Amino acid sequence: MSYVLAGYGVSFVVLGGYAVRVIRRGRALARALPPEPSPPAWP
Amino acid sequence: MTSTASRGTRVIGALALVGLVVTVVMGLTLPLTEEQLEYSRLIAIHPAIAWCAYLAFFVTALGSALYLWKSTRAPLWDHVAVASAEVGVVFTALTLVTGSIWGRPTWGVWWVWDARLTTTALMFVLYLGYLAVRRVPAAPDVRATRAAVVGLLAAVVVPINHYTVEWWRTLHQGESLAPGTLDGRFKVAMLVGFLAMTLAYAWLLVHRMRVERLEERLESEGLDLAIAERQAEAVAP
Amino acid sequence: MWRDAMVIAGRDLRIERRSRVVTNQVLPFALLVIVLFAFALDPDRGVLDRAAAGLFWLAVLFSALLAIQRSFAIEATDEARDGLRLSGLDPAGIFLGKALAVAAQLVVLEVVLTAGIAVLYGSELRGPLLLAATALLATIGLAAAGTIYGVLAAGLRVRETLLPLLVLPVVAPVLLASTRAWEAGLQGVPGEGWSWLRILGVFAVTYVAVGIAAFGTLLEDA
Numbered sequence: 001m002s003y004v005l006a007g008y009g010v011s012f013v014v015l016g017g018y019a020v021r022v023i024r025r026g027r028a029l030a031r032a033l034p035p036e037p038s039p040p041a042w043p
Numbered sequence: 044m045t046s047t048a049s050r051g052t053r054v055i056g057a058l059a060l061v062g063l064v065v066t067v068v069m070g071l072t073l074p075l076t077e078e079q080l081e082y083s084r085l086i087a088i089h090p091a092i093a094w095c096a097y098l099a100f101f102v103t104a105l106g107s108a109l110y111l112w113k114s115t116r117a118p119l120w121d122h123v124a125v126a127s128a129e130v131g132v133v134f135t136a137l138t139l140v141t142g143s144i145w146g147r148p149t150w151g152v153w154w155v156w157d158a159r160l161t162t163t164a165l166m167f168v169l170y171l172g173y174l175a176v177r178r179v180p181a182a183p184d185v186r187a188t189r190a191a192v193v194g195l196l197a198a199v200v201v202p203i204n205h206y207t208v209e210w211w212r213t214l215h216q217g218e219s220l221a222p223g224t225l226d227g228r229f230k231v232a233m234l235v236g237f238l239a240m241t242l243a244y245a246w247l248l249v250h251r252m253r254v255e256r257l258e259e260r261l262e263s264e265g266l267d268l269a270i271a272e273r274q275a276e277a278v279a280p
Numbered sequence: 281m282w283r284d285a286m287v288i289a290g291r292d293l294r295i296e297r298r299s300r301v302v303t304n305q306v307l308p309f310a311l312l313v314i315v316l317f318a319f320a321l322d323p324d325r326g327v328l329d330r331a332a333a334g335l336f337w338l339a340v341l342f343s344a345l346l347a348i349q350r351s352f353a354i355e356a357t358d359e360a361r362d363g364l365r366l367s368g369l370d371p372a373g374i375f376l377g378k379a380l381a382v383a384a385q386l387v388v389l390e391v392v393l394t395a396g397i398a399v400l401y402g403s404e405l406r407g408p409l410l411l412a413a414t415a416l417l418a419t420i421g422l423a424a425a426g427t428i429y430g431v432l433a434a435g436l437r438v439r440e441t442l443l444p445l446l447v448l449p450v451v452a453p454v455l456l457a458s459t460r461a462w463e464a465g466l467q468g469v470p471g472e473g474w475s476w477l478r479i480l481g482v483f484a485v486t487y488v489a490v491g492i493a494a495f496g497t498l499l500e501d502a
Binding site: 169 | 497
């Protein structure tokens with residue numbers, strides 16, 4: 001059972017960690033830059 | 044604007060999260076099987092992760108093609124390609140890891156040189172090559188074109204690799220979607236996993252794309268911004 | 281297109297004849313690799329003989345990387361690549377020419393390396409027709425694929441580290457197929473080996489076609 005838990009665990013830790021990284025980077029950049037001049041490049 | 048979120052991503056994200064929770068619960072409560080004891084519980088996530096890895100790869104190739112095609116050229120497609128590549132690398136690495144974790148207790152080894160695993164490993168390296176090319180500093184359009192060629196070529200490489208390796212050897216589980224080989228509960232869990240992971244991929248993709256657009260703006264406007272700020276400082280009493 | 285290809289191939293080979301970089305540096309490197317494999321695999325244990333085909337093609341692969349780097353290094357001197365772009369030569373012709381020059385150099389390397397494994401690993405060169413046909417097709421594929429990625433990496437400061445990362449996964453099928461074919465040949469059962477040539481053929485045709493189609497785009501902004 002430990003293999004199964006390891007598999008699930010690794011998957012969600014990595015996906016979650018990556019998600020956090022992307023979101024954090026997005027927030028930092030969004031704060032540093034003025035709002036986009038319209039029209040936006042894409043939605 | 045304080046983040047890359049939007050109503051669309053919040054909806055997708057919520058659905059993905061719910062889906063993943065359901066997947067985990069369903070997966071971990073699947074019955075034991077004769078051949079694989081409890082290890083077949085990984086069926087809820089491993090094939091789904093692998094599917095997303097290949098989906099991401101396809102999206103990168105598609106984005107690359109659309110960028111290279113002059114009538115559809117736009118920064119959007121470059122952002123799609125690179126974002127999908129990065130998310131794809133994560134999914135591909137997870138495919139290899141979960142596959143390996145599944146293989147160890149069931150096959151007795153951490154790795155076998157069968158067609159699917161080997162092709163996935165090669166695809167992983169191809170992704171890394173794409174990202175390496177994309178990260179080389181250059182004007183955005185030069186960088187995007189260069190990477191797009193690599194991204195599109197990779198779509199040629201993978202099938203050639205796959206058929207060659209397959210001709211060479213095959214061991215992987217026979218097509219598990221063949222009807223009748225799997226108890227209904229396993230198929231449902233796998234399907235739910237597919238849906239949830241695909242939503243998760245889409246959510247990650249959109250966020251990563253927006254981050255890419257912001258990065259590009261930072262490159263072009265960032266310098267002007269810094270200069271303007273310094274000038275403002277100098278003028279202020 | 282073919283005329284331009286001959287112009288470029290001729291120029292590249294003439295540069296090589298004058299500078300002798302491939303003969304004086306890449307060839308010894310290839311032989312060195314063969315020797316090092318012997319150190320790694322201990323000739324007394326019989327592994328070397330069985331692995332000869334694979335080791336040969338690995339050596340060819342690594343040497344091909346160097347040959348491709350060299351092929352584009354000669355362009356980088358005094359902005360010769362802008363010269364290529366502006367020369368009015370057909371980009372497809374440039375691609376074919378450079379690939380041809382690389383292929384020619386690789387063939388020479390392979391001949392020497394074949395002698396190398398015959399002498400150093402004691403390999404009997406049975407099935408020579410199969411060996412030669414394999415080498416020919418494989419070389420075309422390697423040269424074509426390598427030239428495409430070579431031009432991509434060419435202008436970049438990180439090209440030495442980037443090119444292997446890009447090229448090796450792409451040419452993995454060539455390594456696979458060539459080795460299987462050569463194993464069959466060297467063991468005296470060429471019959472099975474010939475079927476691997478199909479993959480080599482597909483590979484070669486594919487990448488030559490891609491190169492002809494894409495080289496214009498690559499030259500423009502690489």
